[in-house]
Amino acid sequence: MRIGVIRNPRSHANIGRTESASTPDAVLLVEPATREALVQDLKAFAQCGVELLVIDGGDGTIRDVISLLPDTFGDTPPLLALLPSGKTNVLAIDLGVPHGWTLHQAIAAARSGHPVIKTRAPLVVRWDDGRPSLHGFVFGLGAFVRVTSMSKKVNALGAFHSLSVALTLAGGVIGTLMGGARDRWRAGVPLCMAIDGEETRTADRFVVMATTLKRLPLGLKPFGPPREGLKFLDVDAPPKHLPGALPALLSGRDAAWLPGLGYRRGDAQTIRITTDQPLVVDGEVYDGAGGVTVVLAPALRFLAA
Known part of the structure; x- marks a missing residue:
C-alpha cells in the first residue's frame, strides 16, 4: 500500500513537534505551506499511486485537502485517514477516530485484515462568482458565524475539543438570551x-x-436524529421562545410546535442562498457576498480505527 501524509505543522497539536524523524521510509510526507503547493503535492501523490492518504491536521486542513481531491485524484480518491491534531476535530469525533491516534497506528490499522472503514459524503459550497468550490462538513451563517469567532477566543484561553464547544455554546446562548430583539445576536442576518x-x-x-455529519460533539443533535445525507437547521430572527425551544433543538427531539415558532430542520438535496453576509465552512469564515449553492458531494472512505 502506497501511503502519503499531508501534515499541517501549524495545527494545534503539531506546533513544536517534528514527525519526520519517526516517519517510516516508505511513507511520503509533505508539509505544503500554500494552496498551490498542496495542489502540486496531491497531484504527485496521485501520479505515484497513493492508496492511503493521511491528513495530519484539524478540520480546516481536511477541508483544504478534500476540496482538491476531485481535481487531483479524479473519480478515484484514496482511502483517507485522520490524525486529529486540530482544536476541535469534529469529523474525527463523528468517525470515532481515537484522540491522539498516531501515524504508526493508522498504518497498522490500514494494513490489518479487518480495518474499520466508514463513508461520509462532504457538502459542497459553490459560489455564484466562480470562486473555487469548497468541500466540507459543516456550513453556517448568522449566529453560527459569531459563534465561530467566539470559539477562536475560547481557544486562545486554552480550551479545546469538547470543552471548547461547551464554552462557546454556553457563551452564544447567554449572549442571545440576554440581548433584546435588536441585539446583534437576536436580530439575525438578511438572506434569501x-x-x-x-x-x-x-x-x-x-x-x-447544514451538515453531512452524523454525530456532533457533546452528543448535540440540532439537525434531529443521526442519519446520512445533507441536513439543515433554519431559525427565524429573532428566535421565539428560545429557552423552551433549546432543549428540544439540541437533543434532536421531534416537537411538532417547533416549525410554527420559526424553527425548521430537515433533509435537502440543494440549498440555495443569496446574501451579502459572511459564512462559515468547517471553522473558517468566508465572504458570502452574491450567493452560494450547497449540495451533496460523492462519499469518501475514511479509516476509522
Whole structure:
C-alpha cells in the first residue's frame, strides 16, 4: 500500500513537534505551506499511486485537502485517514477516530485484515462568482458565524475539543438570551433561501446551518436524529421562545410546535442562498457576498480505527 501524509505543522497539536524523524521510509510526507503547493503535492501523490492518504491536521486542513481531491485524484480518491491534531476535530469525533491516534497506528490499522472503514459524503459550497468550490462538513451563517469567532477566543484561553464547544455554546446562548430583539445576536442576518427548488423565503435568519455529519460533539443533535445525507437547521430572527425551544433543538427531539415558532430542520438535496453576509465552512469564515449553492458531494472512505 502506497501511503502519503499531508501534515499541517501549524495545527494545534503539531506546533513544536517534528514527525519526520519517526516517519517510516516508505511513507511520503509533505508539509505544503500554500494552496498551490498542496495542489502540486496531491497531484504527485496521485501520479505515484497513493492508496492511503493521511491528513495530519484539524478540520480546516481536511477541508483544504478534500476540496482538491476531485481535481487531483479524479473519480478515484484514496482511502483517507485522520490524525486529529486540530482544536476541535469534529469529523474525527463523528468517525470515532481515537484522540491522539498516531501515524504508526493508522498504518497498522490500514494494513490489518479487518480495518474499520466508514463513508461520509462532504457538502459542497459553490459560489455564484466562480470562486473555487469548497468541500466540507459543516456550513453556517448568522449566529453560527459569531459563534465561530467566539470559539477562536475560547481557544486562545486554552480550551479545546469538547470543552471548547461547551464554552462557546454556553457563551452564544447567554449572549442571545440576554440581548433584546435588536441585539446583534437576536436580530439575525438578511438572506434569501430555497430548499430543493421550493419557493424562496426572504427573511432575517437567526441561524442557518447544514451538515453531512452524523454525530456532533457533546452528543448535540440540532439537525434531529443521526442519519446520512445533507441536513439543515433554519431559525427565524429573532428566535421565539428560545429557552423552551433549546432543549428540544439540541437533543434532536421531534416537537411538532417547533416549525410554527420559526424553527425548521430537515433533509435537502440543494440549498440555495443569496446574501451579502459572511459564512462559515468547517471553522473558517468566508465572504458570502452574491450567493452560494450547497449540495451533496460523492462519499469518501475514511479509516476509522
